[in-house]
Amino acid sequence: MRLTLERRRWLWAYVFIAIPLLFFLAIRIGPAVYAFWVSLHRWDPIAIDRPFIGIDNYRAMGSDKVFWHAVRNTFVYVILGVPVSLVLSLGIALGLQQLLRFVGFFRVLYFIPYVTSLVAVGWVWRWMYMPNGFFNEVLASIGQGPLKFLGSPQTALVSILVVTIWQGLGFQVIIFLAGLESVPTMYLEAAAVDGASSWQRFRDITFPLLNPTLVFLLVTGVISNLQVFTQIRTMSSGGNGGPLNSTISLVLYVYQLAFQSMPSKMGYASAITFVLFAIMLLVTLAQLKLFSRNTNDY
């Protein structure tokens, strides 16, 4: 029997997507379902007995002090980190847009941290933050300090946050530049002719037209800040989440529970990842709803 032309094309499409579809089922969707199954057990991979305990793992979070510490810190990373980096990067992008020469040079300067490994630069910052590192030597030379930076529960989190912002800034600057580039010059010109000040032009024309860019950076920024791990593990002594757990994040706590604690608490760790998933989902949906009034055509 000869296949119709249409059927033959269907067949080709199925051939094209077969391996990727199997991959996503086996490597993404299957494991996600399995992770939920694990979260309903007391699960130590080397133990023979892995009892089913229902939602006890989820209940246990209520009275787990370290968990709440991690939640609190993770929210600080998001609520402090995302707005600060967005304001900074928008400011830098607006400045870069005014330049007539050397734009490429400046762009490269700001973008460099984004391409480098967080592990390597995390160690560089850790070195600069040391009691006898660069910052304290500079402070000492003007008769100040020393500051403990990573060594004190009051400052450790902010010290790590600075590195997180520094590393992601270049990406946001570039995306803002692209957003600014797509604001039609003629609107700005018309407003200028009508006597609008540069602040008015920014507030009433540029900023509203930047909305899609802002939503994109907000969503990606929040999601990546909810998942901070590498910089904390690198910069907290012993990778433990800092003095008095002052820097521990949800992901670092998950890692410790599943891969460092003895016996391993993979069930509990899995349960926490589902809480993280729920937070990510809620935050993303809320942001899209709040901010995407005119982004449908983007």
Place this chain on the structure above:
Amino acid sequence: MTTDSAQMMGTQEAALAVAEGVVDAPARARFAGSTNRGWRRKLALFAIYAILLIGGLGMVFPFVWMISSSLKMPADIYSLSLIPPRPTLANYREVLENTKYIRWFLNSLVIALITTASVAFFDSLTGYALAKFSFPGRSVVFVLILSTLMVPTEMLVIPWYMLSINLHWTDSYWGIMFPGMISAFGVFLMRQFFTGVPDDLIDAARIDGFGEFHIYWKIALPQVRPALAALCIFTFLGNWNAYIWPLIVTRSEDVRTLPVGIAFFSTESSSAFHLIMTAASMATVPVLLVFLIFQRQIIKGIVLTGLK
């Protein structure tokens, strides 16, 4: 370069135009008109240059300090001088001799290259099928793939680890690579860009008697080359710098990737910061060089993916 809004044109060309605008047009035609009030304007511009320069130097300072520290004698490590008082390459020799740096570097390179090739091929193939074929179940497949973007990696790391243990994939390249061989983000990106390829082009090729795979490979794929390049850059960087999964799935020193190797070495050297900074330099400088050479293409690629 026109700077009409991407929304108004709504096509792949618009995204490309913006990307080119960011990278190539050093400054779009400024409307000098009302803002140009002679010296005030000049002063403001000077201030912007000054602030951006100070900020920019601050951005790269950690790298300058890292390289400077790596060239200092252990005794000079606490000196504040940017130029090493007695410059030396001994630290580099020591790191090379005491670590498997070259091995880690090659591991990272091989893993990043294979993953990137796999992602480029499978993601473009899937994106093409989803954009240019209509078949029963297409939207289900698309939503299914898209939904995996919402699942955080951390949730999957535990099942992946168990899978790797059971199938003896730990401590192997495959064990490090398998979760990233196809990326949902890339499928989405490629689908967006293939949608902009005219159907006529593909139909004409069919009439000419070309096979479906040939049409994808020789006719459709070249049309989305900028997006494909961007995807490759993203995938390569992501895999080169990946940390959490390679850390979990490797035990032996021989299969560590560069970030994992550097992390272990730095932790073990406790406070020998002249060596740690040398290792950090050896991990970052090659990437920095590649970035500086291809910075236009890389930044263009970032813009392109950010717009879709």
